[in-house]
Amino acid sequence: MSSADSGGAWPWSWLAKEANDAIPRATATLLVIAIAVLTFFSLLRRRNHTTAPLPPGPRGVPFFGYLPFLGTDLHRKFAALAETYGPIYKLQLGSKLYIVVNSPSLAKEIVRDQDMTFANRDPNIADVIGTYGARDIVFSSQSPYWRNLRKLFVRQLMSNTSLDACYGLRRQEVRKALCDLYRKPGVPVDIGELALLILVNMVMAMLWGGTLQGDKGEAMVSEFRKVVAKYMVLLGSANVSDFFPALAWLDLQGVEREMKSVHQWLDSFIQPIIDWATKGTTNDLFKQKEGEPKCNEQKKDFLHIFLDMEINLEDNQSPVDKNVALKAILVDIVIGGTDTTATMVEWVMAELLQNRNVMDKVIHELTEVVGEDEMVEEHHLPKLKYLNAVIKEAFRLHPAGPLLVPRTPNASCVVGGYLIPKGSNVFLNMGYIHRDPKIWDKPSEFRPERFLEDPSKYDFSGNNFTYMPFGSGRRMCAGLALAERMLPYVLASLLHSFEWKLPPGFELDLLDKFGFVVKKMNPLVAIPRPRLSAPELYMSG
Numbered sequence: 324m325s326s327a328d329s330g331g332a333w334p335w336s337w338l339a340k341e342a343n344d345a346i347p348r349a350t351a352t353l354l355v356i357a358i359a360v361l362t363f364f365s366l367l368r369r370r371n372h373t374t375a376p377l378p379p380g381p382r383g384v385p386f387f388g389y390l391p392f393l394g395t396d397l398h399r400k401f402a403a404l405a406e407t408y409g410p411i412y413k414l415q416l417g418s419k420l421y422i423v424v425n426s427p428s429l430a431k432e433i434v435r436d437q438d439m440t441f442a443n444r445d446p447n448i449a450d451v452i453g454t455y456g457a458r459d460i461v462f463s464s465q466s467p468y469w470r471n472l473r474k475l476f477v478r479q480l481m482s483n484t485s486l487d488a489c490y491g492l493r494r495q496e497v498r499k500a501l502c503d504l505y506r507k508p509g510v511p512v513d514i515g516e517l518a519l520l521i522l523v524n525m526v527m528a529m530l531w532g533g534t535l536q537g538d539k540g541e542a543m544v545s546e547f548r549k550v551v552a553k554y555m556v557l558l559g560s561a562n563v564s565d566f567f568p569a570l571a572w573l574d575l576q577g578v579e580r581e582m583k584s585v586h587q588w589l590d591s592f593i594q595p596i597i598d599w600a601t602k603g604t605t606n607d608l609f610k611q612k613e614g615e616p617k618c619n620e621q622k623k624d625f626l627h628i629f630l631d632m633e634i635n636l637e638d639n640q641s642p643v644d645k646n647v648a649l650k651a652i653l654v655d656i657v658i659g660g661t662d663t664t665a666t667m668v669e670w671v672m673a674e675l676l677q678n679r680n681v682m683d684k685v686i687h688e689l690t691e692v693v694g695e696d697e698m699v700e701e702h703h704l705p706k707l708k709y710l711n712a713v714i715k716e717a718f719r720l721h722p723a724g725p726l727l728v729p730r731t732p733n734a735s736c737v738v739g740g741y742l743i744p745k746g747s748n749v750f751l752n753m754g755y756i757h758r759d760p761k762i763w764d765k766p767s768e769f770r771p772e773r774f775l776e777d778p779s780k781y782d783f784s785g786n787n788f789t790y791m792p793f794g795s796g797r798r799m800c801a802g803l804a805l806a807e808r809m810l811p812y813v814l815a816s817l818l819h820s821f822e823w824k825l826p827p828g829f830e831l832d833l834l835d836k837f838g839f840v841v842k843k844m845n846p847l848v849a850i851p852r853p854r855l856s857a858p859e860l861y862m863s864g
């Protein structure tokens with residue numbers, strides 16, 4: 324048989340003329356098959372995009388879509404709609420399309436299988452104003468700029484070495500707060516405010532060694548808290564200008580105006596910190612402590628590392644001013660990081676005061692692990708298994724970000740058989756998934772024991788798609804390592820050092836209020852009573 328015959332239907336160019344042509348021929352054949360298969364799948368994908376339907380969703384009214392029916396409590400509205408429309412639905416709000424995902428398997432498709440496609444953000448008007456033009460980590464889209472900032476943040480500040488190195492600073496702020504509480508026995512305490520004061524000072528000490536001091540400092544935190552609460556509500560607000568960009572100039576609800584004023588206040592809070600770092604100037608509100616340990620191997624604080632660093636700050640080919648980039652990251656850390664954590668301190672304390680039997684078990688564990696002759700240290704935290712389960716259960720019922728931060732696909736794609744158009748906004752409805760009775764037994768009960776049965780099943784890593792209070796994938800919380808240290812440390816310290824009671828006549832409720840961070844609607848107030856063996860413990864630095 325001739326070699327031409329052996330080629331059969333293959334065209335002449337594919338025929339092996341010599342025996343040792345077999346390998347190139349086989350390679351070429353495989354290449355053609357691979358190209359054909361890839362072309363087939365790419366055509367199929369394109370066909371799927373064009374033929375896959377949009378998810379179901381409520382009908383709205385012409386022009387406005389579902390906007391008139393949305394209300395202000397988005398998390399509750401989104402949960403109610405999930406009951407009707409199932410695992411995925413769409414909402415047309417003015418000119419914008421929103422997709423809400425309500426099942427773990429579809430959440431996985433987004434944060435794991437198609438994470439790269441869904442790694443962009445589409446910040447609204449308030450987000451852009453509040454974060455120096457979306458130059459922070461939370462709201463900038465996937466780009467070298469975002470990657471550089473996130474890498475710097477995670478490697479320099481959030482590494483175990485850095486966090487271990489500045490434990491002394493966190494400890495010092497907690498001890499100072501416990502000492503202040505001890506000096507005012509029987510005085511009702513606003514738990515959210517107290518937690519925020521401790522956390523802001525912890526974070527500022529780690530960033531640049533300065534803290535808010537004295538009565539003036541406390542008054543500042545009180546104002547800071549009000550401004551940040553407003554900021555979070557504005558970030559999460561349904562703003563007509565976002566849904567109808569052509570009307571944005573009218574700023575019909577005044578969101579833009581209010582955010583500008585809030586942002587101005589925050590800028591005047593942040594700018595002095597940067598001035599201190601760049602020019603060495605300081606003011607009497609922020610005190611810098613000489614000779615304090617610094618948070619990393621180079622013994623520099625974060626602000627100086629950032630300022631000294633050669634970092635590529637190009638965003639879409641235009642360079643971003645370093646001062647602006649730094650202020651934007653400070654917004655994420657000083658505001659984003661502290662407000663979320665303080666909110667969770669308040670939720671955990673509220674659940675414990677509501678469920679006295681759970682509180683008793685926490686106190687028993689603290690007494691066993693730490694002992695009444697000692698203060699809590701960070702090394703105790705991994706041993707506090709029950710308290711950790713309590714924290715997880717509070718995150719399940721009251722996730723600070725029940726819708727995470729919406730993601731935007733950079734190309735049209737298919738999720739769960741439905742078309743998700745490029746540029747739409749995708750919410751992962753974790754608040755709903757965390758209470759889904761198909762996943763959780765008696766979901767509305769506060770029962771930390773569910774997390775003790777198999778502790779490795781649920782953590783904050785975002786690998787279990789039924790439980791993701793910190794998100795998942797490449798956009799998951801960049802501050803998790805710090806939150807995992809600060810939150811249990813503050814809680815364990817408050818609970819171990821004091822017995823907490825509600826003031827007489829105080830009505831405890833667990834109502835929440837929607838915003839970018841979902842907080843308790845009514846502040847939690849409680850009275851501390853020292854419970855450790857010796858007064859000196861409270862005075863120890």
Ligand code: HEM
Nearest residue numbers: 460461660663664723724728794795798799800801802806
């Ligand atoms: C209890 C405390 C906290 C909670 C519940 C929380 C929650 C979250 C959530 C849900 C996201 C969005 C994740 C996603 O879209 O998949 C996020 C993002 C982020 N968080 Fe946190 N967070 C906390 C503490 C912190 C702290 C302490 C910091 C900083 C020190 C921080 C910095 C960030 C940043 C920078 C991002 C944006 C990540 C990105 O888009 O690349 N967070 N956080």
